Amino acid sequence: MRLNPRWLGLAATTLLALSGFLAGKPLPHDAAWVTGVVVWFVALLLLARAWWSLRGVTAPRELLVTAAIWSAPLLVAPPMGALDVYAYACQGQLFDAGINLYEHGPSALPCTWLSEVPPLWRDTPTPYGPLWFALSGGVAWLAHGHLIVAVGLFRLLAILGLVLCVAAAHRLTDGNAVLAASPLVLIHVVSGVHNDILLAGFLLTAFAFATRGRSGATGAAVGLAAAVKITALVAAPFAVLLVFFRAGGPCRRAPFGFTAALLATYAVLAAATGHGLGFLRALGSTAELKQWLSIPTGVGMAAGYVLRAAGRPAAFDTAVAVARALGFVVLAVLLLILWWRAARTARRSPAEALDPVLTAAGLALLATAVLGPVFYAWYALAGIALLAGTHLTGRLRTGVHVAVVALPFLTLPDSLGLATKTKLPGALLDVALVVTLLARLVRRPARRSQTPELTD
Structure with a gap:
């Protein structure tokens, strides 16, 4: 049966x-x-x-x-898959106490729930944005020292973010509600309570506004997303394309309205919370982590292992740093290519620009996640959420579905990741992946040159 x-x-x-x-x-x-x-x-x-x-x-x-x-x-x-929600709760307490979260970790207060926070994050500043700090502070104040209440309130925020994603995706393209029940969402949103889903909800809402040519509302929504996590700005150039070409377009004033609304939204939140651009310093707080789920870091680790075997153990960190720098270069090129292709499509056919532009934005966020210095499964939430707002078809649809099933297997219920236990095999896997991709890029022009031209 x-x-x-x-x-x-x-x-x-x-x-x-x-x-x-x-x-x-x-x-x-x-x-x-x-x-x-x-x-x-x-x-x-x-x-x-x-x-x-x-x-x-x-x-x-x-x-x-x-x-x-x-x-x-x-x-x-x-909470399972990660224990970040305990760090969120402590960050809320620090915020309520007037402590700068871009300079201090939970142990500075010390937080009431410090023992629940993984040791790695107890002295680590956080790079989140001012809106998230305000929300965390509100949760900590309402919880009044009760951790179970704090966790419940953060879960409510995560579920609201998921509802926002589903509603915006439905408005965009009758989007893929099936992803709401996916293993990735259940583990890292409903259980793990990661704030990436709130970022995703604001971004999808921004694109929904963009399709109606509302440049100010689009910019404000992206500003709210950036005030949760600054990586949301990766999607901003793609949202600009839609407001430029779909506001009776091309509308030359739309990008200025978009930018002004984005900056104003972030500036108001930064001023209200007392947390401005300090995230620039805090962004490097996770740089000490070395795990192969980040492709550049994995390649650097593989080179470092070779250098260790050659009697140069001190060069391990240098190899990782160089690989990460190359990763940023590759990322910059990829983002430029994705934007350029989306811009060409939007210019040629403004009425049909939504799917290709939103797809490019989703891929850009995913590329930013896996080519950054550190990658965790929930970092993929925003990119996948944007892709879920499109008409997923073909290999992209299969790839997204495989990802939402496979990514939860990278973590354990107590937040320990398999990447910490598979460093050498994982690093070699990254090298194999990069070599395979390079080989395919080399073969593609060769195949094109060998294709016979049609003649009259």
């Missing part, structure tokens, strides 16, 4: 919740922790199977009801 995917998914998320209670803390030698990790991967496999069966469903109501049913067990379980 074939089990209904909806109930298979509910069984999977129930098991995921159980794994959170068993392995919510990193105790590698504890039997409960080991059992919890086993349950975690079994549950992820079941959830992947259930969600894959629903990919062809297009009825938004059915999909959203399924997402709500699957989310229920996770709402009463501890």
Whole structure:
């Protein structure tokens, strides 16, 4: 008898919740922790199977009801996949105490819940934006010292961000509501409570405004997204394309209205919170982390391992730094290519520009995530959310669906990532990936030159 995917998914998320209670803390030698990790991967496999069966469903109501049913067990379980929500709560306390979050970590107060924050983040400044600090401060104030209340309020914010994504995607292109029930969203939004989903919601709303030629509202929405995480600005040039070409276009005043609204929104929030451009200093707070999920970092690690074997261990950090610098160069070129292609399409056919421009913006955010110095699974949320606002087809649709299923497998319920335990194999995998991509780029012009030209 074939089990209904909806109930298979509910069984999977129930098991995921159980794994959170068993392995919510990193105790590698504890039997409960080991059992919890086993349950975690079994549950992820079941959830992947259930969600894959629903990919062809297009009825938004059915999909959203399924997402709500699957989310229920996770709402009463501890945060899983990452423990960043505890750091969010502590950042809120620091904000309420008037401490500059771009200069101090949770231990500066010290935070009431400092013991729950992973040691890595206790002394680390945060690069988030002023809107997120204000929201975190409001949560900490309302929680009044009760961590479970703080976690619940942050979950509410995450779910509101998800609702904003679904509503904006539906307005854009009757977008892919099936992603609301995807493993990536369930693990890293409903359970893990990452603020990336709020950023994604503001960006999708910005593109929805852009399709109607509302340059000021578009800029304000992007400003709100940037005030959560500054990486939202990667999508700004693509939003400008839509307001320029779709506001009865081309409308030469639209980019100025967009830019003014964006800057004004961010400036007001920065002034109100007392947190301006300090994020520029705090952006390097994660640079000490070296894990192969970032492709440039992985390639640098592989080179560093070779240098170590050659008797030059001190050169490891240098190899990683050089590879990361090259990664930024590659990223800049990719972003320029994506924008240029989107601009050409929008200029040729303004009425059909939405899908290609939004697709380019989503790919730009994904490229920024994987080519940055550090990558975590939830960094892909914003890019995938933008792609979900398009009419996904072909290989891109398959790639997105594979990503939302596969990315949760990179983390454990207690937030420890598999990347920390597979450094050498992962670094070699990155090298193999880069070599494969370069080989394909070299072969493509060769194939074109070998294609016989048609003659009359």
